[in-house]
Amino acid sequence: SKTPVGFIGLGNMGNPMAKNLLKHGYPLVAFDVFPEACKEIQDTGAQIVDSPSDVAEKADRIITMLPSSLNAIDVYTGPNGVLKKVKKGSLLIDSSTIDPAVSKELAKETEKMGAVFMDAPVSGGVGAARSGNLTFMVGGVEQEFDAAKELLSCMGANVVYCGEVGTGQAAKICNNMLLAIGMIGTAEAMNLGIRLGLDPKLLAKILNMSSGRCWSSDTYNPVPGVMEGVPSSNNYQGGFGTTLMTKDLGLAQDSATKTKTPTPLGSLSHQVYRLMCSKGYAQKDFSSVFQFLREEENL
Ligand code: NAD
Numbered sequence: 001s002k003t004p005v006g007f008i009g010l011g012n013m014g015n016p017m018a019k020n021l022l023k024h025g026y027p028l029v030a031f032d033v034f035p036e037a038c039k040e041i042q043d044t045g046a047q048i049v050d051s052p053s054d055v056a057e058k059a060d061r062i063i064t065m066l067p068s069s070l071n072a073i074d075v076y077t078g079p080n081g082v083l084k085k086v087k088k089g090s091l092l093i094d095s096s097t098i099d100p101a102v103s104k105e106l107a108k109e110t111e112k113m114g115a116v117f118m119d120a121p122v123s124g125g126v127g128a129a130r131s132g133n134l135t136f137m138v139g140g141v142e143q144e145f146d147a148a149k150e151l152l153s154c155m156g157a158n159v160v161y162c163g164e165v166g167t168g169q170a171a172k173i174c175n176n177m178l179l180a181i182g183m184i185g186t187a188e189a190m191n192l193g194i195r196l197g198l199d200p201k202l203l204a205k206i207l208n209m210s211s212g213r214c215w216s217s218d219t220y221n222p223v224p225g226v227m228e229g230v231p232s233s234n235n236y237q238g239g240f241g242t243t244l245m246t247k248d249l250g251l252a253q254d255s256a257t258k259t260k261t262p263t264p265l266g267s268l269s270h271q272v273y274r275l276m277c278s279k280g281y282a283q284k285d286f287s288s289v290f291q292f293l294r295e296e297e298n299l
Contacts (some may be wrong), residue, residue: 006059010037014065016129024154051080069098088114100166121172139168176248180269186216187290222287231285239285246273
């Protein structure tokens with residue numbers, strides 16, 4: 001039988017990811033600071049413990065899925081962190097999207113304890129997390145990749161080795177910068193079309209058979225009623241929060257500054273999402289930029 005896997009961070013993404021590990025027969029030891037998030041996973045068969053260090057005591061393979069760099073630092077190196085009780089030879093996989101420099105730092109601290117840390121952020125959203133179709137971008141020591149892949153392939157259709165630790169984050173940050181630009185662009189184009197008298201469903205259909213097609217137009221359309229099963233048709237609930245997108249755009253801007261890389265649209269997108277955070281959209285899915293543009297136009 002399989003040895004237990006630890007899972008820390010049971011939110012929009014962590015919840016369905018953990019469930020897929022359970023489905024593949026891995027016993028789970030799990031933790032989240034939010035009790036409600038623990039309860040649901042417990043009901044599906046996971047053992048819930050009181051802290052990240054308790055997870056490390058019971059499992060030598062651990063996956064973390066946390067909001068931001070600060071949460072990851074806390075979960076790994078805090079007073080009740082994973083590294084307090086990590087077993088030698090453990091494999092720690094962080095799937096949160098965080099600063100690549102933090103991933104490198106956590107890898108160093110983990111190595112001191114005789115264990116291995118890899119960054120493995122994901123792309124795909126909650127739908128792909130549920131169906132086990134995520135894309136994982138993995139950074140770390142190459143010899144450990146197969147061991148990581150064994151677990152990640154239970155949750156994802158694509159598991160790609162990117163290079164040394166932090167390179168998974170680098171790939172993810174670039175993807176999300178492009179995603180934000182694409183989403184804002186899609187929302188702008190859809191809004192303009194609607195104001196010109198086009199039916200939004202018809203406009204989406206045309207875009208999706210034309211050169212403007214992108215993931216935001218054909219898989220995650222931001223206009224309510226155009227597609228079923230996406231946040232825009234559910235009052236922008238669930239999905240990928242505006243706060244998280246703003247965080248990722250900030251990471252992209254930090255990296256662009258460090259490498260002196262021009263990213264004018266990435267920078268503008270960051271400011272648009274930042275503005276949304278301060279105008280009541282923080283908790284909504286990031287496709288609510290469509291609603292934001294409509295409201296601004298009505299001022
Ligand atoms: P979320 O906010 O829904 O879930 C995060 C969970 O972590 C919450 O349940 C929270 O209680 C828990 N948490 C926070 N601090 C903790 C701590 N110190 N100890 C234990 N648990 C803690 O976020 P999410 O949407 O699941 O996203 C997680 C990560 O994945 C983020 O970095 C995000 O950028 C990335 N991501 C999200 C999506 C998406 O579509 N939602 C897609 C790809 C990547």
